[in-house]
Amino acid sequence: MLELAILGLLQESPMHGYELRKELTAKLGAIRAAISYGSLYPTLRRLQAAGWITEAAETPATAEEVPALTSRRGRVVYKITAEGKERFAQLIAQAGPETYDDTGFGVHFAFFARTDQATRLRILEGRRRTIEERREGLRDVLGRAAERLDAYTLELQRHGLDACEREVRWLEELIANERSGRAPTVPQPGTAGGRRDNNSPPPPGESRKERP
Amino acid sequence: MLELAILGLLQESPMHGYELRKELTAKLGAIRAAISYGSLYPTLRRLQAAGWITEAAETPATAEEVPALTSRRGRVVYKITAEGKERFAQLIAQAGPETYDDTGFGVHFAFFARTDQATRLRILEGRRRTIEERREGLRDVLGRAAERLDAYTLELQRHGLDACEREVRWLEELIANERSGRAPTVPQPGTAGGRRDNNSPPPPGESRKERP
DNA sequence: CGTGCGATGTATCGGTCCGATACATCGAGA
DNA sequence: TCTCGATGTATCGGACCGATACATCGCACG
Numbered sequence: 001m002l003e004l005a006i007l008g009l010l011q012e013s014p015m016h017g018y019e020l021r022k023e024l025t026a027k028l029g030a031i032r033a034a035i036s037y038g039s040l041y042p043t044l045r046r047l048q049a050a051g052w053i054t055e056a057a058e059t060p061a062t063a064e065e066v067p068a069l070t071s072r073r074g075r076v077v078y079k080i081t082a083e084g085k086e087r088f089a090q091l092i093a094q095a096g097p098e099t100y101d102d103t104g105f106g107v108h109f110a111f112f113a114r115t116d117q118a119t120r121l122r123i124l125e126g127r128r129r130t131i132e133e134r135r136e137g138l139r140d141v142l143g144r145a146a147e148r149l150d151a152y153t154l155e156l157q158r159h160g161l162d163a164c165e166r167e168v169r170w171l172e173e174l175i176a177n178e179r180s181g182r183a184p185t186v187p188q189p190g191t192a193g194g195r196r197d198n199n200s201p202p203p204p205g206e207s208r209k210e211r212p
Numbered sequence: 213m214l215e216l217a218i219l220g221l222l223q224e225s226p227m228h229g230y231e232l233r234k235e236l237t238a239k240l241g242a243i244r245a246a247i248s249y250g251s252l253y254p255t256l257r258r259l260q261a262a263g264w265i266t267e268a269a270e271t272p273a274t275a276e277e278v279p280a281l282t283s284r285r286g287r288v289v290y291k292i293t294a295e296g297k298e299r300f301a302q303l304i305a306q307a308g309p310e311t312y313d314d315t316g317f318g319v320h321f322a323f324f325a326r327t328d329q330a331t332r333l334r335i336l337e338g339r340r341r342t343i344e345e346r347r348e349g350l351r352d353v354l355g356r357a358a359e360r361l362d363a364y365t366l367e368l369q370r371h372g373l374d375a376c377e378r379e380v381r382w383l384e385e386l387i388a389n390e391r392s393g394r395a396p397t398v399p400q401p402g403t404a405g406g407r408r409d410n411n412s413p414p415p416p417g418e419s420r421k422e423r424p
Numbered sequence: 425c426g427t428g429c430g431a432t433g434t435a436t437c438g439g440t441c442c443g444a445t446a447c448a449t450c451g452a453g454a
Numbered sequence: 455t456c457t458c459g460a461t462g463t464a465t466c467g468g469a470c471c472g473a474t475a476c477a478t479c480g481c482a483c484g
Contacts, residue, residue: 002441018462026353027365029346030372033313039441041464074448075462098472101245112364134241141238150325153239156318159382160242163375170371214470230433251470253435286477287433310443 001098001107002035002043007052007080007088008111014056014079017041031106044078052084093119100130121178128171135164213310213319214247214255219264219292219300220323226268226291229253243318256290264296305331312342333390340383347376 009015009023017040025034047053056079080088092115098104105127112120138161146154221227221235229252237246259265268291292300304327310316317339324332350373358366 016462017464026357027361029349029353030368036442037464038443038466043440106368109368110365113362137241141241145238149239152324153322155386156242156321174367228433229435248471249433249435250437250472255469 001103002039003047004088004091004111005035005107006040006043006047007084007091008114010053010078010080011085011088011114014077016075016077017044020044020078027110028106031110032103047084048078050083050087051081052087053078053080055079088114095119095123095126099123100126105130117178121175124171124175124178128168128175131164131167131171135161135168138164213315214251215259216300216303216323217247217319218252218255218259219296219303220326222265222290222292223297223300223326226289228287228289229256232256232290239322240318243322244315259296260290262295262299263293264299265290265292267291300326307331307335307338311335312338317342329390333387336383336387336390340380340387343376343379343383347373347380350376 005024005028006020009020009027015023017037021035021037021040024040028035044053048055056077092108092111095108099108100123105123108115108123115123138157141149142154142157142161149157217236217240218232221232221239227235229249233247233249233252236252240247256265260267268289304320304323307320311320312335317335320327320335327335350369353361354366354369354373361369
């Protein structure tokens, strides 16, 4: 999941670790707390080893301009490669079961602007099915096993059940919206993309709720 | 977290691994998918090594009664020890930051029937603060950084923000309820507790929502 | 009658990710 | 001047997951 998120973000612009973490937190703040450096740095190393990202020297700056005031600190800027972009496209399109769990879905959704409509629809529907199953499980417990559980546990289940119902409704809206044509996709900044932020086309709808 | 959950469940009755997993799924179904055996078995071993649980031979059954039809399969039943109960009490009472994240809070909440009122209140309030902070973070992003993000990402944030608001309201209700006296606590089955399920006293309130 | 499948049951392995920790620089304010 | 918070890179042990392996049991379907 981290791999997908990093590749996605680096497609918008090259970044160093710290910056990447901040952007990750901003983009995924709704679904996970804050990525740990204990995951981030090893993953960066892994992606680099696989050839999906490369180090881009932090402003070598014509060598003479400001000749190292105190030795120039070591910031490592990463940049996505062509292979990395392919890898991203592959990861974003293929949907396994982990695509539908809370974190997986959230990350995929966060990059919907770079996902084609058919895939968006597929993921939305898969997520809906997953949540519907969770909902049924909770209904079962609240129905058949209620007397075995204490009041607090039951309250927790009710809470969860309600969240499931809300999320299903939210997904229904998104799916309907998706089918009805309004379908934004970012134009893909491409290789020659020098620091251009993308605020993409039409909004998916207007609804609210949940917390994956 | 798993440690706490296992200790809590084994306090209700001895169980073998498979059964434990089922009960865990029923009790925590609202907050986590389903515990993996890859976590469960190693954790059981760890708890046993620490002396908090012991193996209880699966119905040695008077040795002669049904003299091994096909050699008797190997079910391993675990039972909590006195030290284990102490450990549970300690874990349930002490609240670190991990007590307030989604999973941690869920597990603690699920065992509120075995938690004293002061601790319940403390945890509920800590959770509220945590969610309020998350909420503020999302509001910031939706306010100050909105133009940098695409429509789908924004929708995700809105969704998350709404969930935070709902959860805060839910927690407010629970806190008010808790303060106003109605405070259930399970009588603690004790050492000599042979398979008695606990359906504990008064309900914490009646509300709905969320999904940690 | 068998035979195969789904539930029950225990267990390990590699991999992802987290939390704590360490260490260094920089600018702003006491 | 000195400290503090933000910036910045990095590692280590541990928790937990997903895949996989393997064995037994009962029952439904051919």
